[in-house]
Amino acid sequence: MTQSSIPLETAGTNGTRSLIVAAARNYYVMSVLSVVAFFALWQIVSMNVPPIILPTPASVIAAFVQLTASGELVVATAETIWPFVVGLAVAFVVGTALGLLLGIFRPAARVLDPYIFVFWSIPNIAWLPLFIAWFGVGDLTLVIFVFISAVFPQLLTVEAGAKEADSFLVEVARSLGGTKHEILRAVVLPSSIPYIVAGLRIAAGRALVGIIVGQLLIVATGIGYMFQFYGETLALAKYFAPLIVVAVLAVALNRAVNWAEQVLVPWKSRAFT
Amino acid sequence: MPELEFVNVRKTYASPTGDRLLALDNFTLKVEGGRFVTVIGPSGCGKTTLLRMAGGLIPLDSGEIRLDGSVLANPSPKMSMVFQGIGLMPWRTIAANVALGLQFQSHRQRLTDEEERLIETTLALVGLTGFEHYYPHQLSGGMQQRVGLARALARQPEILLMDEPFGALDAQTRAVLQDELLALWGRVKSTVLFITHDLDEAIYLSDRVVIMGRRPGRIKEVLDVNLPRPRYGYDVRAEHEFARLRAIAWKSIREEL
Numbered sequence: 001m002t003q004s005s006i007p008l009e010t011a012g013t014n015g016t017r018s019l020i021v022a023a024a025r026n027y028y029v030m031s032v033l034s035v036v037a038f039f040a041l042w043q044i045v046s047m048n049v050p051p052i053i054l055p056t057p058a059s060v061i062a063a064f065v066q067l068t069a070s071g072e073l074v075v076a077t078a079e080t081i082w083p084f085v086v087g088l089a090v091a092f093v094v095g096t097a098l099g100l101l102l103g104i105f106r107p108a109a110r111v112l113d114p115y116i117f118v119f120w121s122i123p124n125i126a127w128l129p130l131f132i133a134w135f136g137v138g139d140l141t142l143v144i145f146v147f148i149s150a151v152f153p154q155l156l157t158v159e160a161g162a163k164e165a166d167s168f169l170v171e172v173a174r175s176l177g178g179t180k181h182e183i184l185r186a187v188v189l190p191s192s193i194p195y196i197v198a199g200l201r202i203a204a205g206r207a208l209v210g211i212i213v214g215q216l217l218i219v220a221t222g223i224g225y226m227f228q229f230y231g232e233t234l235a236l237a238k239y240f241a242p243l244i245v246v247a248v249l250a251v252a253l254n255r256a257v258n259w260a261e262q263v264l265v266p267w268k269s270r271a272f273t
Numbered sequence: 274m275p276e277l278e279f280v281n282v283r284k285t286y287a288s289p290t291g292d293r294l295l296a297l298d299n300f301t302l303k304v305e306g307g308r309f310v311t312v313i314g315p316s317g318c319g320k321t322t323l324l325r326m327a328g329g330l331i332p333l334d335s336g337e338i339r340l341d342g343s344v345l346a347n348p349s350p351k352m353s354m355v356f357q358g359i360g361l362m363p364w365r366t367i368a369a370n371v372a373l374g375l376q377f378q379s380h381r382q383r384l385t386d387e388e389e390r391l392i393e394t395t396l397a398l399v400g401l402t403g404f405e406h407y408y409p410h411q412l413s414g415g416m417q418q419r420v421g422l423a424r425a426l427a428r429q430p431e432i433l434l435m436d437e438p439f440g441a442l443d444a445q446t447r448a449v450l451q452d453e454l455l456a457l458w459g460r461v462k463s464t465v466l467f468i469t470h471d472l473d474e475a476i477y478l479s480d481r482v483v484i485m486g487r488r489p490g491r492i493k494e495v496l497d498v499n500l501p502r503p504r505y506g507y508d509v510r511a512e513h514e515f516a517r518l519r520a521i522a523w524k525s526i527r528e529e530l
Contacts (some may be wrong), residue, residue: 168356168358168360169360169362171330171360172354172356172360173373173377174329174330174348175328175329175330175348175353175354176348176353176354176373176374176377176378176424176428177348177349177350177377177378177380178377179377179380182376182377182380186362186373186376186377187362190362190364190365191364193364265364266408267363267364267365267408267409267410268363268410
């Protein structure tokens, strides 16, 4: 909700104070002010500390342009994106399918839940050395590590959603004569869709962490490796370039999931937006 | 005309202490074909249990429920239920919600042209033309229950089972929907078994009011309502006969409170 139409008059009558209030009411003005303040603060701090601690905004932008022009950043981004996308996609499909199965078919849940709990409890990072022994130092290990990072949040969220299908709606469907199979299709699956999207939101975040950690610690490619290399060589201005890429990726992912939610869950009345 | 019959129906529930709670015992009631019969009684008297058993949603312990002489067990395609909680699928549009009742009746996903037309005319019947593509959350409570009615009626049921369908609506909307229900019933002429705790509603709508006593549920009194129809055409509630029936029924119900 933007209220840009209201504050104009108050600003004229009551001076600076009202102007600030008016600006605070307008989200766009607030966003711009926040960004300007952030860069100003950064500039001031960076002018007063050695560049090895914090580079100036200008030098970061210059490094970003240089790394982009040389192709290094572009190649690294590609090296990061494809194992990320493949790992996340497989995790999404497997996690959703297994989550639905476990949520709907209780015997399967009884058999598999203990394993899932144990595997989920193990910190992801502990798998990496094992994966290297099994799959070598390469993209396969990265894909599998991303998969492991993302599959559990997807699975557990979808399982919880499928279990929680509204029992009243199931009863209504039964009264209309729906068979078990029909009710699954027409009631349980659709009511799980919001959970499938919610799972994807968490899974995508975990997958992003997974790919960066994998590349940074072990496989030495892509964005993760740029962090490691420019961190160790203390080339901080360049260090910020992959950081910007990750931030942009994260925002883009979030936007994509929001969009997916609006397409897939058009029936939700949103209380806050 | 289809006839619904409860014969010596007994139903118990497990109580938290482990013993059985007797909800209905030896319950016998005949709902004659084409009649509008309302069951009224204090909460906990087993009236909703009765309806859910007739709808095939819960099993009986013993006895039988018969539809035109044959024993009912599972939800029958000849019946439709309308619930107080309505139970529209929030991800389906209004038209798709009405379609669901037909899809589950025929066990086919695809609607025939005839079914498409049926949905259209039924929605028109309940005054929802133009709302086909809305989602349930975009409608008021009264409109949502109209969809619930349309979903039930599109199945062209021989028996309509209604479980306090207007209980959650405000008084004005309830009065409007009562009139609409009577008008619709005048056209479809199915047999109706209606549950309510609202005495005025019971008398206003029904040919016969069945008053139930406390647990275990049993029939306490049966009142025939002979007020002329259509009742939405005049002020029924001002009739002397209405007041007389209301006084008898109220006395009977009060004893159970």
